[in-house]
Amino acid sequence: MTAKILIVDDDVQQRSDLAQMVESIGYEVATACDGEDALAKLISFPANAILTDLMMPKMDGVALLKVLAERGDRTPTIVLTGFGTVDQAISFVHDLKAFWFLEKPVQPGVMQTLLERALQQNQLIEETQRLNRQLSYRGVLDELIGDSASMKEVFSLIQQVAPTTASVFISGESGTGKELVARAIHRLSPVSGGPFVAVNCAALPDTLVESELFGHERGAFTGAVERRAGCFEQAHNGTLFLDEIGEMPIGTQAKLLRVIEESKVRRLGGKNDMPFAVRVLAATNRPPEEAIRKNHLREDLYYRLNVFHISLPPLRDRKQDIPSISAGLIRDLNKKHGCRVTHLSPDVLQRLSLSAWPGNVRELRNVIERAVIMAGQGEIQLAHLPGAASTPPRAAAPPTDSDDMLQMPVGARMEEVEEAYLRLTLKFTNDNKTRAAEILGLSLRTLHNRINAYGNVKASSNAAD
Numbered sequence: 001m002t003a004k005i006l007i008v009d010d011d012v013q014q015r016s017d018l019a020q021m022v023e024s025i026g027y028e029v030a031t032a033c034d035g036e037d038a039l040a041k042l043i044s045f046p047a048n049a050i051l052t053d054l055m056m057p058k059m060d061g062v063a064l065l066k067v068l069a070e071r072g073d074r075t076p077t078i079v080l081t082g083f084g085t086v087d088q089a090i091s092f093v094h095d096l097k098a099f100w101f102l103e104k105p106v107q108p109g110v111m112q113t114l115l116e117r118a119l120q121q122n123q124l125i126e127e128t129q130r131l132n133r134q135l136s137y138r139g140v141l142d143e144l145i146g147d148s149a150s151m152k153e154v155f156s157l158i159q160q161v162a163p164t165t166a167s168v169f170i171s172g173e174s175g176t177g178k179e180l181v182a183r184a185i186h187r188l189s190p191v192s193g194g195p196f197v198a199v200n201c202a203a204l205p206d207t208l209v210e211s212e213l214f215g216h217e218r219g220a221f222t223g224a225v226e227r228r229a230g231c232f233e234q235a236h237n238g239t240l241f242l243d244e245i246g247e248m249p250i251g252t253q254a255k256l257l258r259v260i261e262e263s264k265v266r267r268l269g270g271k272n273d274m275p276f277a278v279r280v281l282a283a284t285n286r287p288p289e290e291a292i293r294k295n296h297l298r299e300d301l302y303y304r305l306n307v308f309h310i311s312l313p314p315l316r317d318r319k320q321d322i323p324s325i326s327a328g329l330i331r332d333l334n335k336k337h338g339c340r341v342t343h344l345s346p347d348v349l350q351r352l353s354l355s356a357w358p359g360n361v362r363e364l365r366n367v368i369e370r371a372v373i374m375a376g377q378g379e380i381q382l383a384h385l386p387g388a389a390s391t392p393p394r395a396a397a398p399p400t401d402s403d404d405m406l407q408m409p410v411g412a413r414m415e416e417v418e419e420a421y422l423r424l425t426l427k428f429t430n431d432n433k434t435r436a437a438e439i440l441g442l443s444l445r446t447l448h449n450r451i452n453a454y455g456n457v458k459a460s461s462n463a464a465d
Helices: 010-026 035-044 061-071 086-095 107-135 149-161 178-187 208-216 250-262 289-294 299-305 319-337 346-354 360-375 412-427 431-438 444-453
Strands: 005-008 026-034 049-053 077-081 099-103 170-171 196-200 236-244 280-284 308-311 338-343 377-380
Touching: 005 035, 005 208, 005 299, 010 026, 010 049, 010 107, 026 035, 026 077, 049 061, 049 280, 061 077, 061 280, 061 444, 077 107, 077 196, 086 099, 099 308, 149 308, 170 178, 170 299, 178 196, 178 236, 178 280, 178 308, 178 444, 196 338, 280 412, 289 299, 319 338, 319 346, 338 346, 338 360, 360 377
Parallel strands: 005 026, 005 049, 049 077, 077 099, 170 280, 170 308, 196 236, 236 280, 338 377
Antiparallel strands: none
8 A cells, every 4th residue: 555645835836846756756645735734634634654844824833743742643744844943843853753854955865764764653653553452352442341252243343443434323222331332432543632522412402402513603592692612513633422313303313414414514593614524423222223213313314324333232142241341340449439349259240140131231330339339348249239139030930922922920030031022023923033023123133142042042944034
């Protein structure tokens, strides 16, 4: 792949001469007239190295280097300096972490040597980042933890999509960690040095949702006593996470789609569109197909956001992860509460593995937090668990069902209810798993996972897939 070099200089002739010189070496070139133009170009032109002048109008080379440093952008930058500013250039190399400086008039041989070394450094940076990402996926990614096959798949998907700028749609039940996935993607993304702005669409009143998203000018509506920047402005050069997007009013979803497609936003009461550079991540706690069918989510908006889809499994489908999740929670909660808890007793681990966890990891965290506080130090025992988790599950009678009705005794565990309903649905559809998945509101893949999890739920030999 041809290396990409960005040249930043306000002098048209010098910019053109440098571009021709770099292209003659065999590199791909883009040019910018100042620092602001350079930052805009970097959105669509991921440079492997930057050549920048120091003295420029608007945003000069110094300001450009500072912005890149604040973003965490470590692209090697060579400072172009004229006679009498060598000492200043050396200070920039030291203080602002520029790669090196190059005196004008530029000598082609010297420039080629410096560019080759800068590109070698860039390769080392990328390789280091790649190795760090690989280490992150060995069972732990930020606050996401799991050694199960389903979580390893989630880690792998994050690894694939994070270094890109693609929109990501995250689905999963409440409490499965959708925002943690979004934050992990942001941390490993090219805009990790920029802001991460999270918005819970379900928590916004209908009357304020557009103001929150797009911002407003003073006097735009009753109560707008001052100008307010919206989420897209706040997330500029970073990531915007729209949680529970299916709870956003349908009318606002249409406006949101247009803003995302045009990469421009206009505040309520404003007259001018403002461009932005934001990576958009979205999430919902219900199956997207169901949300679209019930008119909670616009189909065109979903397809625009669903460039890449990550589905989070519920905790009941990955109970083998409970020990490692619990150990991680104990470490964090010890720091939070000043406790010295060491581990869970075998009885506690067994009890936690028997629970259905309708609230997923969020519910597990609440249980572990209470237990850490109750125990204070040493081992967490059954007595430290809250009532529901510490009470042994009642023995349940076998389920009884007819062709289209399911009856379960009070006290049956959630796993038993789910397994029985799954069996009944497969029976109702004559083992047609595609039809069963539609009835249950599951993807075909999820249905297969459930069937595999409940080993006694067997499909017939003539099952229609």
